[in-house]
Amino acid sequence: MKSGQEQFPSAARLKSILPLWPLLPAAFYLITFLFVVLSYLLYLSFSTASGAFPTLATAGNVFAMNEFRQAFVSTLLFVIVGTPLELVAGLALAMLIYKPFFLRSIVRTLFIIPLAVPGLVTATLLFIIFDSNGGFMNHILMGKYWFFPHVIRHAVDWRGAQWSALSVAMIGKIWRDVPISMLILLGGINAIDPELFDAAKTMGAGLRQRFRYVILPLIIPAISSVLLLRSIEMWKEFIFPYILAGRYHLLGTLIEFLYMEWGGKYEHEAAFVALVLVGCIVVSVAVFMFLVDIVRRMVSDVR
Amino acid sequence: MSELIIKNIQKFYGDHKVIDKLDLQINSGEFVTLLGPSGCGKTTLLRMIAGLETIDGGELYIGGRKANNIPAQKRRIAMVFQSYALFPHMSVKNNIVFGLRIKGMELHDMFTRLDWVLPLLGLEGLENRLPREISGGQRQRVALARALVLDPDVLLLDEPLSNLDTALREMAMEELKRVHRQVGKTIIYVTHNQAEAMTMSERIAVMNAGHLEQYDTPGALYRHPRTMFSAEFIGSPSANFIPGTIEIKNGELVLNSEIGLLEIDETRKDYLRNFSGRSVVAGIRPQDIILSSTRTHRRASDSHVTLGVELIENHGDRSFVLGRFENGLPVRFMAANDSDYRTDARVEVLIDGRCIHLFDPETRQNILEK
Numbered sequence: 001m002k003s004g005q006e007q008f009p010s011a012a013r014l015k016s017i018l019p020l021w022p023l024l025p026a027a028f029y030l031i032t033f034l035f036v037v038l039s040y041l042l043y044l045s046f047s048t049a050s051g052a053f054p055t056l057a058t059a060g061n062v063f064a065m066n067e068f069r070q071a072f073v074s075t076l077l078f079v080i081v082g083t084p085l086e087l088v089a090g091l092a093l094a095m096l097i098y099k100p101f102f103l104r105s106i107v108r109t110l111f112i113i114p115l116a117v118p119g120l121v122t123a124t125l126l127f128i129i130f131d132s133n134g135g136f137m138n139h140i141l142m143g144k145y146w147f148f149p150h151v152i153r154h155a156v157d158w159r160g161a162q163w164s165a166l167s168v169a170m171i172g173k174i175w176r177d178v179p180i181s182m183l184i185l186l187g188g189i190n191a192i193d194p195e196l197f198d199a200a201k202t203m204g205a206g207l208r209q210r211f212r213y214v215i216l217p218l219i220i221p222a223i224s225s226v227l228l229l230r231s232i233e234m235w236k237e238f239i240f241p242y243i244l245a246g247r248y249h250l251l252g253t254l255i256e257f258l259y260m261e262w263g264g265k266y267e268h269e270a271a272f273v274a275l276v277l278v279g280c281i282v283v284s285v286a287v288f289m290f291l292v293d294i295v296r297r298m299v300s301d302v303r
Numbered sequence: 304m305s306e307l308i309i310k311n312i313q314k315f316y317g318d319h320k321v322i323d324k325l326d327l328q329i330n331s332g333e334f335v336t337l338l339g340p341s342g343c344g345k346t347t348l349l350r351m352i353a354g355l356e357t358i359d360g361g362e363l364y365i366g367g368r369k370a371n372n373i374p375a376q377k378r379r380i381a382m383v384f385q386s387y388a389l390f391p392h393m394s395v396k397n398n399i400v401f402g403l404r405i406k407g408m409e410l411h412d413m414f415t416r417l418d419w420v421l422p423l424l425g426l427e428g429l430e431n432r433l434p435r436e437i438s439g440g441q442r443q444r445v446a447l448a449r450a451l452v453l454d455p456d457v458l459l460l461d462e463p464l465s466n467l468d469t470a471l472r473e474m475a476m477e478e479l480k481r482v483h484r485q486v487g488k489t490i491i492y493v494t495h496n497q498a499e500a501m502t503m504s505e506r507i508a509v510m511n512a513g514h515l516e517q518y519d520t521p522g523a524l525y526r527h528p529r530t531m532f533s534a535e536f537i538g539s540p541s542a543n544f545i546p547g548t549i550e551i552k553n554g555e556l557v558l559n560s561e562i563g564l565l566e567i568d569e570t571r572k573d574y575l576r577n578f579s580g581r582s583v584v585a586g587i588r589p590q591d592i593i594l595s596s597t598r599t600h601r602r603a604s605d606s607h608v609t610l611g612v613e614l615i616e617n618h619g620d621r622s623f624v625l626g627r628f629e630n631g632l633p634v635r636f637m638a639a640n641d642s643d644y645r646t647d648a649r650v651e652v653l654i655d656g657r658c659i660h661l662f663d664p665e666t667r668q669n670i671l672e673k
């Protein structure tokens with residue numbers, strides 16, 4: 001009968017909504033961390049300490065800063081050079097261990113260890129290794145060890161120049177994170193039917209040709225994952241430049257610098273830099289996806 | 304010349320001996336099948352010939368050249384894999400010309416080869432499809448085309464038809480025979496299906512647990528099985544095995560079997576006298592057990608036996624009958640469908656002494672075929 005339905009309309013509706021309850025934590029997360037945080041970031045970015053809102057004054061301050069322009073260019077280079085480097089390093093490691101061999105699982109575990117070391121520790125180690133006097137790297141290059149020739153006479157102040165300080169930071173970053181790229185690529189390579197390699201072999205393909213014509217086209221999805229995920233990480237990088245290139249900012253360290261260093265006077269500017277960083281990531285993801293598509297077409301001559 | 308000689312070849316996986324001192328000689332242009340149950344080492348042997356597995360002992364000669372250490376890329380051998388192993392990211396055309404491209408062949412010659420192989424295997428019009436966009440039978444033909452365009456000395460086929468349904472498989476079998484006739488390549492074909500092997504091959508190498516049981520023409524394998532394994536594996540349904548003893552009764556040589564005295568044909572009697580008193584196993588094909596009612600005259604070498612019919616499988620013109628001898632031993636035989644028998648009936652059958660194969664129960668070897 002009709003009346004029964006009219007009597008408990010809310011109960012019926014509740015029943016249809018009830019199955020959605022497991023989504024609540026996710027909804028809570030989305031609202032809190034995306035909506036609230038991002039909108040507060042937007043508010044901070046377009047307001048000033050004196051309470052003006054909305055205003056482009058903060059943005060103007062940031063764009064006028066020398067530090068910001070330098071940090072932006074440095075971060076861009078960090079991403080453009082660092083991401084492909086990590087991809088190549090990860091691919092090289094993955095190619096070393098994609099075939100089963102004696103003790104492979106042990107070698108693979110060894111390759112993953114850098115990931116288990118906290119970034120702060122790795123960065124500090126590199127800090128010591130690349131110290132301007134008494135650092136291990138200077139000693140090696142000055143020929144203090146039998147295994148390396150004498151190439152420099154005076155110790156180099158690695159952390160004293162922008163390009164070398166940021167390069168050392170990049171090396172640290174890549175060294176620590178390359179296992180992630182390796183594992184993603186390894187997954188891609190191991191998903192390929194090994195008989196494809198056998199087939200290529202019987203058709204005359206050597207190692208390089210098998211890599212170029214079989215492995216590479218088939219791991220494009222894994223390569224795009226690496227490029228996208230790792231480029232985001234490169235944009236956001238903080239700990240390695242913070243420890244190793246203190247004076248030469250990336251966007252990530254500039255936020256901290258603006259927020260902490262000048263007595264909290266630049267809170268709004270720090271927020272705006274963070275907003276720029278988010279924007280950079282969005283744009284760069286789009287650019288990398290576009291590039292991956294071009295590469296995909298280049299290596300997989302499908303038709 | 305593309306003859307293939309395998310001498311005393313061996314393969315181990317750890318302590319597990321997969322191929323055990325196997326000898327095989329395949330003539331140029333011959334169609335040879337490696338036949339054996341799953342896991343007997345067929346794929347391993349094929350991969351050793353292709354250069355995809357190392358050879359742990361013995362020698363492999365391809366076209367007179369020792370090939371043990373020639374890498375797969377340089378062996379001039381093409382292989383069709385059971386999974387076909389087509390490159391999923393390449394079109395049919397690019398799959399087929401992959402090997403030619405690797406060799407750096409001129410575009411013009413490449414298209415000549417393509418124009419030859421596409422109609423040969425009925426692949427016209429599919430050139431630009433991806434492997435996932437064509438049917439199983441078409442994939443199998445692409446894999447074959449990809450192997451053929453390489454113009455290999457030897458063509459290896461690993462159970463290429465096992466993923467096809469029955470109708471398609473029969474078509475593919477005919478096609479493969481036609482292709483072999485047209486291109487005249489040495490072909491080594493692997494299957495666990497004896498009917499496929501019997502239909503297509505010039506010679507069959509029957510393998511069992513890593514060794515060679517018998518290497519013969521299909522006819523010889525059927526008529527003169529060298530071992531009990533061959534007798535059981537070749538022919539369908541499998542042969543019946545009946546234990547017995549060779550005896551001299553009243554001066555006549557007979558086979559005293561568990562189902563009664565069985566006659567042996569005159570021509571073999573003299574030779575078998577040397578074996579009197581020995582235990583044997585008689586192998587009798589279902590096709591060689593005949594309902595007495597369908598045979599008007601009786602040969603001297605025929606024996607009469609009665610049995611109970613338990614199950615009849617109709618195959619159209621004939622039926623496959625499962626029965627039991629009076630002593631309880633099960634038996635399989637074929638009977639024409641117009642003859643008079645039914646389930647639970649007792650029938651009399653004839654066993655032709657000329658068709659009884661005699662094996663040593665210990666060595667499982669045929670005591671007559673050396």
Ligand SMILES: Nc1ncnc2c1ncn2[C@@H]1O[C@H](COP(=O)(O)OP(=O)(O)O)[C@@H](O)[C@H]1O
Pocket residue numbers: 316321339340341342343344345346347348
């Ligand atoms: N890579 C391997 N490692 C260890 N054992 C293997 C390997 N490949 C095959 N085998 C073993 O070798 C035997 C023969 O295998 P295979 O040649 O594939 O048989 P078939 O093709 O006749 O079915 C099987 O017992 C199988 O378990």
Ligand SMILES: [Mg+2]
Pocket residue numbers: 342345346347
């Ligand atoms: Mg196999």
